[in-house]
Amino acid sequence: MTQYIIRRLLLSIPALLGIVFFVFAIARLLPGDPCLSALGERATDEICNAFNERYGLNEPIHVQFFLYLGQLLRGDLGDSIRYGRPVTEILIERLPTTIELAVYSLLFASVLGVSLGLISALRRNSRTDVTTMFGAILGVSVPIFVLALILQFVFAVLLKGTVLQLPPSGRLSPGLQFETIPQAWGLEWVEGLPRAMLDFLSNIYTLNFTVTLQFGPLVDAIQHLILPVIALGTISLAIIARITRSSLLEVLGLDYIRTARAKGVADRNVLRRHAFRNAMLPVVTIIGLQLGLLLAGAVLTETVFNLTGVGRTMYDSIVGRDYIVVQGFTLIIAIIYLSVNLVVDISYAYLDPRIRLK
Numbered sequence: 001m002t003q004y005i006i007r008r009l010l011l012s013i014p015a016l017l018g019i020v021f022f023v024f025a026i027a028r029l030l031p032g033d034p035c036l037s038a039l040g041e042r043a044t045d046e047i048c049n050a051f052n053e054r055y056g057l058n059e060p061i062h063v064q065f066f067l068y069l070g071q072l073l074r075g076d077l078g079d080s081i082r083y084g085r086p087v088t089e090i091l092i093e094r095l096p097t098t099i100e101l102a103v104y105s106l107l108f109a110s111v112l113g114v115s116l117g118l119i120s121a122l123r124r125n126s127r128t129d130v131t132t133m134f135g136a137i138l139g140v141s142v143p144i145f146v147l148a149l150i151l152q153f154v155f156a157v158l159l160k161g162t163v164l165q166l167p168p169s170g171r172l173s174p175g176l177q178f179e180t181i182p183q184a185w186g187l188e189w190v191e192g193l194p195r196a197m198l199d200f201l202s203n204i205y206t207l208n209f210t211v212t213l214q215f216g217p218l219v220d221a222i223q224h225l226i227l228p229v230i231a232l233g234t235i236s237l238a239i240i241a242r243i244t245r246s247s248l249l250e251v252l253g254l255d256y257i258r259t260a261r262a263k264g265v266a267d268r269n270v271l272r273r274h275a276f277r278n279a280m281l282p283v284v285t286i287i288g289l290q291l292g293l294l295l296a297g298a299v300l301t302e303t304v305f306n307l308t309g310v311g312r313t314m315y316d317s318i319v320g321r322d323y324i325v326v327q328g329f330t331l332i333i334a335i336i337y338l339s340v341n342l343v344v345d346i347s348y349a350y351l352d353p354r355i356r357l358k
Contacts, residue, residue: 005342012338019334020072020327024065027323034081034321055081055324068327077328082320087328090313092196095332096203097171097309101301102294104206104225105233110287113237117244117283122271124249132241139238148231148304155227167224169306171205176220184212228305232298236290243286248279277351284351288344292337 034057035048043051052058056067071078077087116136120129156168167173180202182188187198202208206225209218251257252275260270299311310329317325 005346008342008345012342015338016331016334020069020331021065023327023330024068024323025061027318027321027326028061028064030318030321034323055079072331077331078324080317080322080325082317082322082325087325088196090325091328091332092200093203094309094313095329096200096205097307098295098298098302098311099336100204100206101225101228101232101298101307101309102291104229105294106236106287106291108229109233109236109240109290113240114244114283116237117241118248118276120241120245121248121252129245133245136238136241139234142234143300144231144235145300145304147234148228148301151227151231152304166227168227169304171221171224171307172217173220173224176217178209178214178217179212181208181212184214228301228307231304232294232301236294239290240283240286244279244283247282248275251275251279280351281348284344284347288340291340295333295337 033043033048034055035051036043049058056064059067068078077091079086080090083090116132120132123129152168155164155166159165172178180199182190182195182198182202187195190198205221206218209215209221257270257275260274261267265274295310298309299315301307302309302311303315310333314326314329316322317329
């Protein structure tokens, strides 16, 4: 197992270098001038020359690339052209928003999708099965931004003044007072990397409010998350439900399932001990792949629900030709995606003992 993990980590290095190279090249092939995008009417030839020299944009492309690789090896993601701040600080502020949204959306889609797929498979061709699969097809067909607007209209307008009313946008109610982890635990004196980690965890609001026992803000944060999580996770939910159904039906038709039933094993034990774990292999693969789709779909969800996360930041940076932010955020997302795929591959050995990671 250890050798397998080390080998996968080593193989991830060329993948990350390839991602950095292609993002670096594509960003600079886009039409437009970063100086003009950042400064607008204030941009003159003299100012743009100084601007390009400051950010190294006057160097040949290959020189810019190797300078950027040198920064990465030092753990420096560079300074944003648009915001004039280190990319690391922007990541600490905005990446937690997208991580919180994607994780809860994936949890919502996985739990409900696997449950619905299991029910459909056990009641094949019944009214429940047909209704569930029709809902799955509908869930895949409705675009994220359309579903988001419908949810806002229903729960923030039609149900206004009822117990089912939910906030239509934002992460917290305006004016809500709360403490971060350093403030609540008396760790404001901490500096450097530990402080950056504490600030990052503090910006994951549900985690922050849970560990600091701030239950009022926690309830408020959860209420603000419900609609965007449903909007973002519905497509993944529908896909997971259909994959679970088809995989479980395939396993239930295999010889060893019929043998177990012929030996008198109860249907509940056949499902739990023999069928379910083997049927979960393709489902786990799909769940891992859905994380990338959730991070990508967060662009629309964050825009509709006014959430300042990775999606909106990446969009603004691409429009503003902020190469440094695009490269930094893409690299971090790629690392997260590769890490999730590694966890998915390792989980195969647990789900199916016949698989050996050698």
